[in-house]
Amino acid sequence: MSILAVYSADDLFCPRRVLxxxxxxxxxxxxxxxxxxxxxxxxxxxEQQRHERRGAPAYEQPEERVDASEVFTCGALERRIERGxxxxxxQGEEAxxxxxxxxxxxxxxxxxxxxxxxxxxxxxxxxxxxxxxxEALAYAPVAECALVNLVPLEV
Numbered sequence: 001m002s003i004l005a006v007y008s009a010d011d012l013f014c015p016r017r018v019l020x021x022x023x024x025x026x027x028x029x030x031x032x033x034x035x036x037x038x039x040x041x042x043x044x045x046x047e048q049q050r051h052e053r054r055g056a057p058a059y060e061q062p063e064e065r066v067d068a069s070e071v072f073t074c075g076a077l078e079r080r081i082e083r084g085x086x087x088x089x090x091q092g093e094e095a096x097x098x099x100x101x102x103x104x105x106x107x108x109x110x111x112x113x114x115x116x117x118x119x120x121x122x123x124x125x126x127x128x129x130x131x132x133x134x135e136a137l138a139y140a141p142v143a144e145c146a147l148v149n150l151v152p153l154e155v
Contacts, residue, residue: 004028005098005153012096012150029099029107032092037078037106044078044108044130049137052126053086055119066116068148075136076111077129080104084125087118091147098153111136114145118152 004025005015019025029036066089079088081101088107090097091114101107109115119125131137 002102003100003153007096007098007150009091009094009096009146012146014151015098015153018153025099028097032090032095032097033110033113034090034097035108037108039104041106043080043106046130046132047134047137048128048130050082050126050128051117052124053117053119054124055121057122059122064118064121064152064154066118066147066150066152068145069141070116070118071114071142071145071147072116072139073112073114073142074109074129074139075131075133076109077131077136078106078108080106080128080130082126082128084123085120086125086127087120087152088115089118089147089150089152090115091145096147096150098150114142114147116147 004019006017007015081103083103085102088099088101129137
């Protein structure tokens with residue numbers, strides 16, 4: 001992971017900060033209850049579910065917005081990016097975070113955060129979620145969420 005964009009909850013068009021230093025990223029994620037896993041930390045053991053998505057063709061150059069149907073919550077889990085690049089968008093209490101992830105990145109997520117996964121245009125990506133229970137792996141749609149107003153940073 002190399003980039004974390006932090007948006008104010010009241011301005012989702014332009015990030016207020018863009019972090020590229022790993023220690024700064026780790027500090028910001030920890031404040032939101034997230035943890036980026038080091039490569040030498042053993043992976044979580046438990047129930048697993050694999051997901052795949054493909055970004056819109058790069059030549060289409062659509063104005064990118066978060067679709068309300070893509071926003072979900074789930075239980076506490078560990079997410080590992082298996083292939084491709086993806087942006088994970090998370091709605092916190094005071095800020096919205098956009099985290100650029102690539103194959104090999106692992107992240108621990110708390111339960112109940114509204115989120116969505118945006119694949120890089122023109123690329124296929126896949127990720128695997130691991131949790132203690134199968135119920136924690138279920139993606140529940142979110143009725144209303146500020147993420148749908150996010151204009152995601154291209155990273």
